[in-house]
Amino acid sequence: xxxxxxxxxxxxxxxxxxxxxxxxxxxxxxxxxxxxxxxxxxxxxxxxxxxxxxxxxxxxxxxxxxxxxxxxxxxxxxxxxxxxxxxxxxxxxxxxxxxxxxxxxxxxxxxxxxxxxxxxxxxxxxxxxxxxxxxxxxxxxxxxxxxxxxxxxxxxxxxxxxxxxxxxxxxxxxxxxxxxxxxxxxxxxxxxxxxxxxxxxxxxxxxxxxxxxxxxxxxxxxxxxxxxxxxxxxxxxxxxxxxxxxxxxxxxxxxxxxxxxxxxxxxxxxxxxxxxxxxxxxxxxxxxxxxxxxxxxxxxxxxxxxxxxxxxxxxxxxxxxxxxxxxxxxxxxxxxxxxxxxxxxxxxxxxxxxxxxxxxxxxxxxxxxxxxxxxxxxxxxxxxxxxxxxxxxxxxxxxxxxxxxxxxxxxxxxxxxxxxxxxxxxxxxxxxxxxxxxxxxxxxxxxxxxxxxxxxxxxxxxxxxxxxxxxxxxxxxxxxxxxxxxxxxxxxxxxxxxxxxxxxxxxxxxxxxxxxxxxxxxxxxxxxxxxxxxxxxxxxxxxxxxxxxxxxxxxxxxxxxxxxxxxxxxxxxxxxxxxxxxxxxxxxxxxxxxxxxxxxxxxx
Amino acid sequence: xxxxxxxxxxxxxxxxxxxxxxxxxxxxxxxxxxxxxxxxxxxxxxxxxxxxxxxxxxxxxxxxxxxxxxxxxxxxxxxxxxxxxxxxxxxxxxxxxxxxxxxxxxxxxxxxxxxxxxxxxxxxxxxxxxxxxxxxxxxxxxxxxxxxxxxxxxxxxxxxxxxxxxxxxxxxxxxxxxxxxxxxxxxxxxxxxxxxxxxxxxxxxxxxxxxxxxxxxxxxxxxxxxxxxxxxxxxxxxxxxxxxxxxxxxxxxxxxxxxxxxxxxxxxxxxxxxxxxxxxxxxxxxxxxxxxxxxxxxxxxxxxxxxxxxxxxxxxxxxxxxxxxxxxxxxxxxxxxxxxxxxxxxxxxxxxxxxxxxxxx
Numbered sequence: 001x002x003x004x005x006x007x008x009x010x011x012x013x014x015x016x017x018x019x020x021x022x023x024x025x026x027x028x029x030x031x032x033x034x035x036x037x038x039x040x041x042x043x044x045x046x047x048x049x050x051x052x053x054x055x056x057x058x059x060x061x062x063x064x065x066x067x068x069x070x071x072x073x074x075x076x077x078x079x080x081x082x083x084x085x086x087x088x089x090x091x092x093x094x095x096x097x098x099x100x101x102x103x104x105x106x107x108x109x110x111x112x113x114x115x116x117x118x119x120x121x122x123x124x125x126x127x128x129x130x131x132x133x134x135x136x137x138x139x140x141x142x143x144x145x146x147x148x149x150x151x152x153x154x155x156x157x158x159x160x161x162x163x164x165x166x167x168x169x170x171x172x173x174x175x176x177x178x179x180x181x182x183x184x185x186x187x188x189x190x191x192x193x194x195x196x197x198x199x200x201x202x203x204x205x206x207x208x209x210x211x212x213x214x215x216x217x218x219x220x221x222x223x224x225x226x227x228x229x230x231x232x233x234x235x236x237x238x239x240x241x242x243x244x245x246x247x248x249x250x251x252x253x254x255x256x257x258x259x260x261x262x263x264x265x266x267x268x269x270x271x272x273x274x275x276x277x278x279x280x281x282x283x284x285x286x287x288x289x290x291x292x293x294x295x296x297x298x299x300x301x302x303x304x305x306x307x308x309x310x311x312x313x314x315x316x317x318x319x320x321x322x323x324x325x326x327x328x329x330x331x332x333x334x335x336x337x338x339x340x341x342x343x344x345x346x347x348x349x350x351x352x353x354x355x356x357x358x359x360x361x362x363x364x365x366x367x368x369x370x371x372x373x374x375x376x377x378x379x380x381x382x383x384x385x386x387x388x389x390x391x392x393x394x395x396x397x398x399x400x401x402x403x404x405x406x407x408x409x410x411x412x413x414x415x416x417x418x419x420x421x422x423x424x425x426x427x428x429x430x431x432x433x434x435x436x437x438x439x440x441x442x443x444x445x446x447x448x449x450x451x452x453x454x455x456x457x458x459x460x461x462x463x464x465x466x467x468x469x470x471x472x473x474x475x476x477x478x479x480x481x482x483x484x485x486x487x488x489x490x491x492x493x494x495x496x497x498x499x500x501x502x503x504x505x506x507x508x509x510x511x512x513x514x515x516x517x518x519x520x521x522x523x524x525x526x527x528x529x530x531x532x533x534x535x536x537x538x539x540x541x542x543x544x545x546x547x548x549x550x551x552x553x554x555x556x557x558x559x560x561x562x563x564x565x566x567x568x569x570x571x572x573x574x575x576x577x578x579x580x581x582x583x584x585x586x587x588x589x590x591x592x593x594x595x596x597x598x599x600x601x602x603x604x
Numbered sequence: 605x606x607x608x609x610x611x612x613x614x615x616x617x618x619x620x621x622x623x624x625x626x627x628x629x630x631x632x633x634x635x636x637x638x639x640x641x642x643x644x645x646x647x648x649x650x651x652x653x654x655x656x657x658x659x660x661x662x663x664x665x666x667x668x669x670x671x672x673x674x675x676x677x678x679x680x681x682x683x684x685x686x687x688x689x690x691x692x693x694x695x696x697x698x699x700x701x702x703x704x705x706x707x708x709x710x711x712x713x714x715x716x717x718x719x720x721x722x723x724x725x726x727x728x729x730x731x732x733x734x735x736x737x738x739x740x741x742x743x744x745x746x747x748x749x750x751x752x753x754x755x756x757x758x759x760x761x762x763x764x765x766x767x768x769x770x771x772x773x774x775x776x777x778x779x780x781x782x783x784x785x786x787x788x789x790x791x792x793x794x795x796x797x798x799x800x801x802x803x804x805x806x807x808x809x810x811x812x813x814x815x816x817x818x819x820x821x822x823x824x825x826x827x828x829x830x831x832x833x834x835x836x837x838x839x840x841x842x843x844x845x846x847x848x849x850x851x852x853x854x855x856x857x858x859x860x861x862x863x864x865x866x867x868x869x870x871x872x873x874x875x876x877x878x879x880x881x882x883x884x885x886x887x888x889x890x891x892x893x894x895x896x897x898x899x900x901x902x903x904x905x906x907x908x909x910x911x912x913x914x915x916x917x918x919x920x921x922x923x924x925x926x927x928x929x930x931x932x933x934x935x936x937x938x939x940x941x942x943x944x945x946x947x948x949x950x951x952x953x954x955x956x957x958x959x960x961x962x963x964x965x
């Protein structure tokens with residue numbers, strides 16, 4: 001290549017280079033334009049996500065008090081050792097390292113792993129909860145040895161009365177993935193992003209909305225090492241409302257303990273306003289174990305126990321009402337103008353169906369002789385009610401019972417209340433595909449048929465007899481901190497005053513001389529109106545019922561409904577003692593302890 | 605003294621532009637400096653040394669450059685060799701020589717001495733440039749390329765070869781050879797991919813989807829793009845770059861300093877800076893076209909290419925269109941060797957321009 005030629009090529013190619021460099025700079029500036037102008041919003045968000053963290057603040061859960069401000073569900077401070085969810089830990093090694101200070105058991109590790117597997121949104125999970133003061137001090141002093149383990153103070157729910165209020169107050173549990181789905185479906189998830197627990201059963205569940213509160217949050221700015229630079233915003237949480245229950249915890253204790261080791265249920269209602277004063281389901285369990293997940297063995301022990309401690313018998317236990325149904329069947333007859341006084345029968349001790357197809361015995365051999373309706377209630381005469389039932393018919397019996405909330409929900413402020421059962425032709429056809437027999441109507445009238453009731457239904461119906469003007473649902477909430485008194489109207493069944501008076505008087509006579517619970521009327525300053533009942537658990541198929549020699553679990557259930565004082569009713573209740581044998585003798589004394597306390601307390 | 609001469613010899617237009625760019629870089633450094641003002645003070649010292657050496661070059665007889673070219677080239681090759689065996693390791697690569705009182709990067713020096721050697725080579729054979737001369741030129745490029753590649757410093761190695769190839773191109777390599785080489789390069793690219801270190805391959809791959817490995821090799825690219833993008837049109841203002849002061853942006857004073865600038869001053873700031881750089885480029889190009897002799901032209905163009913490939917690779921890297929290869933932004937990034945070499949380079953262009961007739965004769 002010659003000099004002149006070289007110069008020409010050089011200049012030409014210099015031009016090419018100039019153009020290329022200029023183009024490259026233009027491409028670069030277009031790229032900046034795209035990032036800085038077009039995608040500005042995207043990267044602006046990215047930049048703030050980079051450095052701004054939102055820290056949820058859990059609201060304190062509202063406390064639950066009894067009607068006299070005694071704490072039933074409290075919040076206690078506890079110290080936990082917690083591990084960061086995102087990090088990997090060798091748990092056995094960790095347990096070994098912690099042993100001189102805090103003992104980590106296999107149980108703790110299992111619990112930790114269970115929570116880790118199911119927990120949807122925590123950043124730390126506890127490896128050990130409820131540290132003692134000594135453990136806290138030892139850990140704090142040696143903190144430098146335990147990198148990655150955090151000592152965290154949390155509020156922990158504590159049920160001071162444990163078994164005594166287990167079904168009533170219920171318990172909270174750890175929010176799991178299924179809960180999250182439900183919360184999202186109900187648009188409530190926003191309220192739970194800071195929470196680890198929510199109400200699962202009892203009052204904790206039915207008043208969850210009131211007790212839970214609203215979460216707050218803190219926005220902090222962090223650097224690349226996750227160190228806090230500054231707090232940008234703090235929105236404090238709104239704590240849940242404290243609530244007072246209608247329960248009198250002293251009365252609850254007395255009622256609970258009165259069962260001794262017997263199974264059963266007791267509900268006591270203030271007849272003037274539907275407030276539930278005692279709500280007992282025996283046996284109970286310690287709900288404190290359920291808060292962070294009960295271990296498998298303990299759970300299966302509770303769940304498989306024959307005594308069914310997890311069952312809330314008050315609203316979910318279904319029992320044949322036995323003779324406690326008689327006052328309501330009698331009222332049904334009176335309201336339908338059937339068998340009104342001075343109608344009497346002569347009871348020979350048995351009842352034969354008009355067509356002669358079947359004979360039913362009275363509980364008393366040889367019969368009660370001549371009885372009218374009041375006497376029939378007082379002595380619990382079966383023969384009187386067989387005939388009455390047949391004449392009234394299943395349809396009218398059920399209609400009237402339904403008015404007293406049998407066979408349907410009473411509307412108590414608890415979740416999962418059961419309706420019980422009022423059986424009739426259609427039901428039997430549907431269930432067994434068999435016709436309805438007249439005899440079934442006859443035994444329904446004495447409470448032994450297919451009919452099933454909850455203790456709550458019995459107690460509420462009794463309250464409606466004691467006070468026919470009771471116009472409130474049975475309820476447990478007295479008031480909440482931020483809301484007015486509980487008011488939930490439910491009109492009582494319409495009833496003729498004369499008819500109700502007859503039933504009231506007859507029930508009062510039950511505890512007088514000659515009544516089935518006459519022993520309760522002795523040495524007492526006030527009068528109790530009551531009705532005893534016995535519900536067969538086991539069909540003896542013609543054999544004699546011998547209470548002494550029957551195995552415990554096959555013994556009849558004892559039932560007892562009552563209110564007091566008889567002349568000026570204040571409190572009504574229903575007691576069921578499972579396998580308690582005859583109603584008056586086992587269930588009656590339990591009821592009397594409740595009445596004694598309550599009447600004395602209120603000077604009635 | 606020489607002050608008067610110096611004042612006359614300096615290209616005022618070019619010198620003014622360079623002072624503006626250096627000042628912008630210094631201001632950005634001040635806002636990203638987490639160590640008080642230590643980096644700023646150190647950078648001011650670098651600039652003073654650089655400008656002093658630039659003045660010295662301007663006052664120097666440019667013929668000395670021609671004379672010393674092969675020695676300087678060979679000396680810098682030895683420095684590179686020294687780095688390979690005794691270099692000071694940092695960030696997983698051996699790039700520094702530590703003399704106790706100062707650390708410097710021979711790979712920055714070679715960016716200057718390779719074009720110098722090539723200019724010497726073509727000038728020596730002026731008027732008789734055949735294919736053989738071009739192949740020899742290729743050899744001059746290949747030796748430093750290999751020495752830098754094994755440091756490993758892919759960015760600088762590629763830059764040296766780009767600069768070298770541009771020089772061969774303007775020196776008149778026939779078009780058919782260019783086409784053949786290009787085809788050969790495409791054919792050998794799978795093999796070239798194979799000799800890259802895994803981390804280098806990963807860097808190139810994450811380029812296509814940086815968010816696929818947001819905490820790993822895509823981290824730097826993402827954080828840099830976030831800094832750019834969140835700057836928007838007018839930026840967050842000086843000292844308000846959250847990406848920087850919260851430490852999300854890595855290497856915010858060296859390779860990624862322009863990301864800080866973009867976050868603080870937005871797209872308007874970026875465009876202004878790019879226009880300043882382009883003005884420098886066009887001014888230098890104008891000076892190159894006025895030069896009369898092969899040595900001056902090739903040396904000046906080579907130096908210019910070193911500076912502007914540095915600019916393009918650095919900006920491409922921080923904006924996520926090129927892999928992260930560790931090339932500083934000339935005249936802007938913190939770093940003594942880069943700053944001093946860049947200023948000397950500008951000085952050389954000025955002196956070659958001033959003496960264009962002298963050298964030609």
